[in-house]
Amino acid sequence: MLASVLETYESWDLRKVAIPSRSRLYRLDPIGIGTPLVESLTGYISRLAEAHCVNSGVLMEKELATLVNKEFGSANLHRIYNYTTALNGSGVMATDLVQALEKLTLRDDLCFLTLLTWDKLFPSRNLLRSVRAWCPSCYQEWYEKKQLIYEPLLWSLDVVRICPYHHHQLIFECPHCHQKNTTLAWRSRPGYCSKCGEWLGQILSQESANRNALKKNELEQRVWVAKAIGELIAATPYLNDALSSTAIALTLSNWVEQIAKGNIAEFARQINIPRNTVWLWCKGRNLPSLEALINICYSFGVSILSFLTEETNNLSLSRKLVATEVKTTLRTRSKPFNAERVKSYLEVLLTNKESPPLSMEEVARQLGVDRRTIYKHFPDICRAISARYVSYKKDYHKKIIEECCQEVRLVAFELHNQGKYPTESAVSELVSKPGYFRCKKVRLALREANRELDL
Template identity: 50%
Template sequence: MFPLSLKNNFNSQDYTLERTSFPHRSCLNHLEIQGIQTFYIESLTGYLSRLSQSHNLPVGILMERELASLVGKQHGGANLHKISKFTDALNGTGVMASELTDALQQLTLKSNLKFLTLVPLAEVLPHNGLLRPDRAWCPACYEAWQEQGQIIFDPLLWTLDCVKMCPYHQCQLVLECPHCCQANAPLAWRSRPGYCSRCDGWLGSSTTLERESDQAWSKDNWDWFTWTANAVGELLAELPQLVVSFSRDNISRNLRVIVDHLCEGNIADFARHLQMPKNTVWLWCKGRNLPKLNALLRICYCLQLPLKSLLVGLDEGKLSWSIQRDNQFQKSSRNESKPFESDRVRSYLESIVSSEELPPPSMEEVARRLEYDRRTIYRHFRDLCQAVSLKYKRYRQESHLDIVEQVCLEIEEIVNQLHTDGEYPSEMRVSEYLSKPGYLRYRKVRNRLEAIRNEVLSQPID
C-alpha cells in the first residue's frame, strides 16, 4: 500500500488524496564501482570486500546471510568455507563469477558489475592459467591512495596471472604479506582492500623492496612485462564501451589473415617466429583450440598490435613483424636450453638446506630462483631437493599447528564472553569474532569448540 498525501484544491475549497511512490530500494549499499573505464577497474572480489566493509561485516557473514539464497549450491554457493580454495574463479569467466555478479546486481541495484570480472571474455579466453590462485597487489598504489585520501580497492588487473608488475609504478606485484609472510586468498573471511586477510597488517608501502626475482629480470623481461600489463589494462578499460560481441571464430579468422599476409599461408613458419609448437598454432588457426591469454599477448607483442584487434578485427595494412621483439623470444627460447650449472645449483641447494630463512622456500620457488625446471634439478640432486621440500613441509606443518592452538585459545575466550553476555555460543556467532574463522573446518578446532561450549554451558551465569 502506498502512502497517501493531502492536496489542497483552492478552487473548490476541498481536499483530495493522491498516492505517493518511492523509488525501489536496494538491500545492500549502492556502492560505486572504482576505476571504471580505466586500467584499474575494480575486481569483483575487491568490490565484495568493500561492500562487506561498508556494512561492518566480515565477507563470509555477508555472503551467508545475503547471497546464499541467490547463488547456485552446486558450486559451493555463497559458503566461503566451501569455496575458499577457488575464490580466484569469482573474478573469472565461469559460472561462479556470473552467478555472483547477478546476485550482487540484484542486491545492490548496481549495473555493469560483470565488467569487474572476465565474464565478457568468456567466449575467447580459456580459464586454465588465466587467474593466479593468490592475491597480488602493488604496495605503492595502496600507499598513494591512502595518502591522497582516495578509496582503496583491488583492481581486476592484479588478479591475472600474466600480469607481473604495476604499470603505473613499474614495480613487481607482491604476493606475500610483509608482516606475517603468508599469501592471501583472492577472497577470505576478513578480506578488505589494502590489508592482509590473515594478520590484518597494512600492505601499502612508499618504497618497493628489491628482491632476488627483480634482479633476475633482464631488460627484455621488463619490457615484456611492462607491455603485457599495459595491453591487458587497455582491454579491461575498453570493455564497458565495446558494443561488439567476442567470438572464438574471430581469433581463428584473424590468425589465418596474419599467416596469409606475413608467412604466405605457412603456419609452420608462423610458429617458428613465435617459438611455439606448430601443431598448437595449427589448431588455433583451424579454430579447434583457443590460445591462452599469454599466447595471445605474445602474438600481439611480436606484431605490435593491441590485444583488442586480435579479438575483434585486424587492419591488414598495419601487419608487420617486430624483428627486435621476435628475436627476444628466440633468445628466450635458447636460454631455456642453456647448460646446467651443476656446481652453482648444488651450492645454492645446500645453502637453502642450512639457512634460517623464514619462511623457507619450496622447491618450486627454488627452481624459479635458479631459472631451471624443477624436474631437471631433481634429476641431478634428488637428495638435496628432498631435503629442501622436507624443510618447507615441516615449517608449514609447525605453522599450521601454532595457528590451530592460537585459534583454540581465541575460541575459549569468545565462548566465555558470549556465555557471560547471555548468548548461546553457536558456531556462527563464534566465527564472527575469530581472527581466522576458516580454521573451524579442522576437526581439532571443532572438537575444542564443542568441549569448551559443553564446559561453559554446564556452569551457571553469574
C-alpha cells in the first residue's frame, strides 16, 4: 500500500540551475549598427546614463573610474572635456572605454560605435571634430515620430559637414545660448544642449537657412561625401578581414599607373596635391587623411568603401572619363582668391549692424575661402570683426546670466511660499536653464535670496 502511494509523486531534480551572468549596467541596445546612422559611443554613454537616471559625468566617474585606470581618466569629465571626441575615434581612449563598457553591460558590439575598425587606415589628426555637431531636422523628425533620440557617429567626423538626408549643414552652436557643446559633457543628453538644457531640434528659420545655403556644386559634393562616409560606417560590422594600410598604397599605385602611366608627378598635378606627398602615399610610408582620400575618391567617382575593400584590378577607371572629372572638380575647388570681392564683403559686414554678428569662421565659410587666407590679406578688418563678435558673445552671456539670476530668485521665493526649502537641486529642476548653475554668479543669487528669506 505504501509503495503504491510513493509512486504517484514525481522525483525532484536537485541539481543547481545555471543562471546567466548579470550585467552591472543595463544591457542597452545600441542604435543603428550596420546602418549609416549608427550611434556614437559618447551618445551611447549619454543614453545609458539617462536610463540609470544619472548624469553622464556621474556614470563616468562612479562606474568607469575603476575600469579605466589611466591619466586621461575618463573618470573625470572635467579633466577631459576637450578630448572627449577621441572616445569615438580609433585610439587608446576609445579602446579602453569600449572594453570597460562591454564589461559593465556584457555587450560585445560597442566597438562598432567608434572608428576602431579603421585604426590602421586613417591618421587620427583632424579625423574627428572637437565639438558636438547635429542636424536639427533629424532631431525634430525623430521626436515627432516618437523615435529614440540619439547621436549618430557620422556627425562626429570632421569631413562630414552636412546631413545626407535633409541636406542641411550641421549645427555647432546652440540656438538658445549660442555656445558650443563638447562631444561628451557632464550633463550630456541626446537632443538637448549640455550648457543650457534646451531642445536642439528646432527647424532653422528662413534667415538662418539662407545664411547657411550652399552653391549647387558644393552642396552636391558635401552630400556625396556624407553618403560615402555613411556607407563606410554601415559596412564596418560585416567586414570579415582586418583592413591593412597597404591597401591604400596598392590602390593609389594602380591609379597612378592607369591615369598617368606611372607618372606620380602628373597624377599629383591632376589631383592638386604635392608630388612628394603622393609619392609617400604610394610607397606606404605615409597615410592620406580621410579628407584627402575622400576628395580623391569624389574626383574619380569611386566610393571610399570600394577603394578600401575591393581588389585594385576591379577598380579599373576610364582614363578619359577620369581626366574630365578631375579637371572639372579642380576648377570647382581651386577658385582664385578675389581680394577686392573679399575686402568689399568684409567692409560691408563690419559696418552692418546685424545682430547677432558673424564670427570669422562663419564669414570664411560664406565666402568659401580659408580663414587663414583672409587674415593674411586683411588682418585689421578680420581682427575688428572678431572683436565685435567676441564683444557680442560677452554681452549676450552677461544678459543671460542676469536673467538666470532673476529667475533663480523668483523660483526660490516661490518654493519658500510653498513651504519647501529652496536648495540648489530643487531650484535647478524648475528654472529654464539649469546648466547655468555652473556659473558662480547664479549660485550667489540663490544664496542672497536665501539670506533675504532668513534661511
